[in-house]
Amino acid sequence: MRGRTEMAPKDAKKPESAPMQEERRRTNLGLPDWRELPNTIEYRSESARRVRAGFVGCGGHSYRNIYSAFHFAPVDLIAVADVQIDRAQAYAREFGAERAYDDYREMLAKERLDCVFVVTNYDENGRPRFPGIAMDIMRAGAHAWIEKPPAANLEEVEAMQAVERQTGRFTQVGYKKMFVPTYMKAKEISQRPEFGGARQLSIRYPQRMPAPETRYALAQDPLAVGFLDHVWHPFAVIQYLMGDAASMSYVWDAKSRGFFAHFAFKNGGIGSLHSSGGQASGAPLEHVELVGDGSHLIVDNIVKLTYYRKFQGHYYGRSGDFFTPDESAPIVWEPEMSLGVLYNKNTFLLGYANEIRAFCDSVLTNTKPDQAGLRDTHMMMQIYEAFRQPAGATIDFKVPATVG
DSSP, X not given: OOOOOOOOOXXXXXXXXXXXXXXXXXXXXXXXXXXXXXXXXXXXXXXXXXXXXXXXXXXXXIIIIIGGGGGGSOEEEEEEEOSSHHHHHHHHHHHTOSXXXXXXXXHHHHOOOSEEXXXXXXXXXXXXXXHHHHHHHHHTTOEEEEOSOOOSSHHHHHHHHHHHHHHSOOEEEOOGGGGOHHHHHHHHHHTSGGGTOOOEEEEXXXXXXXXXXXXXXXXXXXXXXXXXXXXXXXXXXXXXXXXXEEEEEEEEOTTTOOXXXXXXXXXXXXXXEEEOTTSOTTSOSOEEEEEOSSOEEEXXXXXXEEEEOOOOOOOXXXXXXXXXXXXXXXXXXXXXXXXXXXXXXXXXHTSHHHHHHHHHHHHHHTOOOSSSXXXXXXXXXXXXXXXXXXXXXXXXXXXXXOOO
16 A cells, blocks of 8 residues: 555644744743843844855864854855865755855855855965955955954955955954954953053963074964964953054063063053963863953953942951952852853853854944954954064054054
């Protein structure tokens, strides 16, 4: 006997979508609409307006962190490109792109795109491929989002800025540290009148810097490529929390290849970067302290924020306990890690979702990003190139660092 398909009754209810289930649960429990609460996230499927996006690069980092973040951003992935067409086709299937290409130039010519994300490796000389691809994207009429490191030198940054001016398109760089929730909260607190302004910054971040003779020899020294690749993380924290640097000097340890860099900032503040090459590889990577006037903040391992509020102090030699009044006691924030929610996901804790959402907002409003753009990149590239100067020298920066 032939099998037959059971037909559902005409009056049978259709399965509820996830948003419908959530709305029913909200109504039944008397919960407020999530849209009325601060810092709530719209899923991609709920977005009324989305960017038409292309993607260049189908590697491990993009798979883990960028493509997957599109679930929480208004992105319609139209096409992907990779030098290996089978890999591009596999990513297109997995992440819902309509078409795959083995040449990004063909994708730019054939597709109508609002923006293009780029996550690629280095060329045969150890140089980032991002500048050339970003300029091709902008000339094709789309906005570009590129991973760090954005370029190998200041000349390439200024070339991208020139194309921004010529085309009216813009490029944002993947400085995820500028979008880490704890750093965003730290900046917000530091701008409150009671904090007293961002006056002093101290960062510890593990980074080895090559010897002067090979420090920028990208084709010869793998450590030079590693320095170029990673140093943008602490640079981004510096730029985000303190703004433009006015000058810098540094000292370098030849054995561990770590260094201390000391900064004076345009806002009158000061700061230091302890690039702790040689620290234990199993230890948390980042420790940040931001000092105001009578208050300061500490961010440990990017997930724990402690705010030490103003307090007049104990009576020296007379106070019998060490407690501060409740109204001025320290505040500590760190995420709970038990629930399957957004705020404890790597995608949010490390800043990926926030940076992509910010870029999409800029594309949809055709507004140049006010952070993580080429203007910030110009300042940070000046810091990178300052290490060409001998240790102990004071290097002055162009402030404001912009050419467009």
